[in-house]
Amino acid sequence: MKTNVKLITVGAVTVALTVVLGLLPYVFLVPLLFTCVTRDWKISLCEGAFFGVLSFLYAFISPSPVGVTFIANPWIPIVPRILTALGCHGAYAGLKKICNGNTKAAVYVPVIVACGLGSLLNTALVVPCLIWRGGDLFLAIIIETAIAACIEFAVAVIVVPPVAVTVGKALRLKGYVH
Numbered sequence: 001m002k003t004n005v006k007l008i009t010v011g012a013v014t015v016a017l018t019v020v021l022g023l024l025p026y027v028f029l030v031p032l033l034f035t036c037v038t039r040d041w042k043i044s045l046c047e048g049a050f051f052g053v054l055s056f057l058y059a060f061i062s063p064s065p066v067g068v069t070f071i072a073n074p075w076i077p078i079v080p081r082i083l084t085a086l087g088c089h090g091a092y093a094g095l096k097k098i099c100n101g102n103t104k105a106a107v108y109v110p111v112i113v114a115c116g117l118g119s120l121l122n123t124a125l126v127v128p129c130l131i132w133r134g135g136d137l138f139l140a141i142i143i144e145t146a147i148a149a150c151i152e153f154a155v156a157v158i159v160v161p162p163v164a165v166t167v168g169k170a171l172r173l174k175g176y177v178h
Helices: 005-021 030-038 041-058 065-072 075-098 104-158 160-170
Strands: none
Touching: 005 030, 005 041, 030 041, 030 075, 030 104, 030 160, 041 065, 041 075, 065 075, 065 104, 075 104, 104 160
């Protein structure tokens, strides 16, 4: 197996960004979405698991209704994030095949749609689990996650695509270079 230094470097930067952005609200999902639209499904799966474990660990330093529920139910931040990664990457791979071509739209549409879907999947998979297991924190969880979901979706479709396409072109990834 050939080792690609560029891809290992991007992976290390993505992991570092996940750690740093985890301390900031609403942008924690960015490295996961970036990974899902620039790497293969195995790396996306690993990034999803890493993101989930970090979400669980950050719950201890950032007390909130969501954090309390994460601590009481450690599977909630992990399992949905793995499924989000697989769903986002699968959507990207499928759309990339459908939008096969040399136009800007053929490059950007799969990335934008997959990132938006990844954000929606994250919300759709995590929030019901939080509500189900959150008990008395139901209203606080709804308010906290509704605000976060809207901001995360906007960040997912506005910030991630230009960064992913630029890095994809720089690394000469298939589907990004004309």
